[in-house]
Amino acid sequence: MKKVILVCLVFFSVKGFSQTAPKSFTQGLLQRLEFGLKAGASYSNFTDANFPTDPLVGFHAGGTVAFKITKNFLVQEDFLFSSQGAKSMGDAFGKGDIKLYYISVPLLLKYRTNMGFYVEAGAQAGFKVREDIGGVTDREFFKKTDIAAVGGIGYQSKMGLGIGARYIYGLSSVGNFEASGIKNDFKNNNAQVSVFYVF
Structure with a gap:
């Protein structure tokens, strides 16, 4: 009888552990995650271009997810x-946006102080979904991917x-064209200001 009781206790202990351990692990993982939404304005231009350009005002919007390695x-x-x-x-693309x-x-790797101020740095991959060159949208003058370094404060x-x-x-x-006298090895550069809300 004692053996039966011992086996039952072991069984229920293992069963209870198997039900609670994954749940506590999942809860601990979720507590380390932060989800949010953000949107804002962009101020972009090309660097190393050998044709004249001016900055362009744009926008950005989307979601964020962060994993807390430590508190900060x-x-x-x-x-x-x-x-x-x-x-x-003018020159390469005429006058226009x-x-x-x-x-x-x-x-990004982010360090956030207890007061809420933060600094961040990392890398970014961009995947082009559309281009509009002076109203022309059916050509491919620019590469489909863009790699960049990122730094920020907030x-x-x-x-x-x-x-x-x-x-x-x-x-x-980013250039994906061949034109006499026009270099295609210029790069994107972009400054962003965002407002965001973390759940």
Whole structure:
């Protein structure tokens, strides 16, 4: 009889552990995750271009997810729809806006103080979904991917509302054309100001 009781106790202990351990692990993981929404304005231009350009005002919007490594250190990944490009002042593309639309995925290491101020740095991959060159949308003058380095600062309140600024420095050339006297190895550069809310 004692053996039966002992076996039953072991069985129920193992069963109870198998039900509670995954739940506590999942809860602990969820407590380390932060989800949010963000949107804002962009100010972009090309660097290393040998044709005249002016900056172009655009936008970005999307979602964010962050994993808290410690109380103050986080790894954050964003999924943003963003517009970039420049105003062409003649030569290569005539006069008009060069609008490039990307799905941008920055991956950042963030340090956030107990007061809510933060700094962040990392890399970004952009995947072009559309281009509009002076109203022409059926050509492919620009590459489909864009790689950049990212740095930023900002503030997040205890209720989750925040504001941030980033500079996105293009590392890969974006031109995808051959033209006499026009270099195609210029790069995207983009400054962003965002408002966000973390759940």
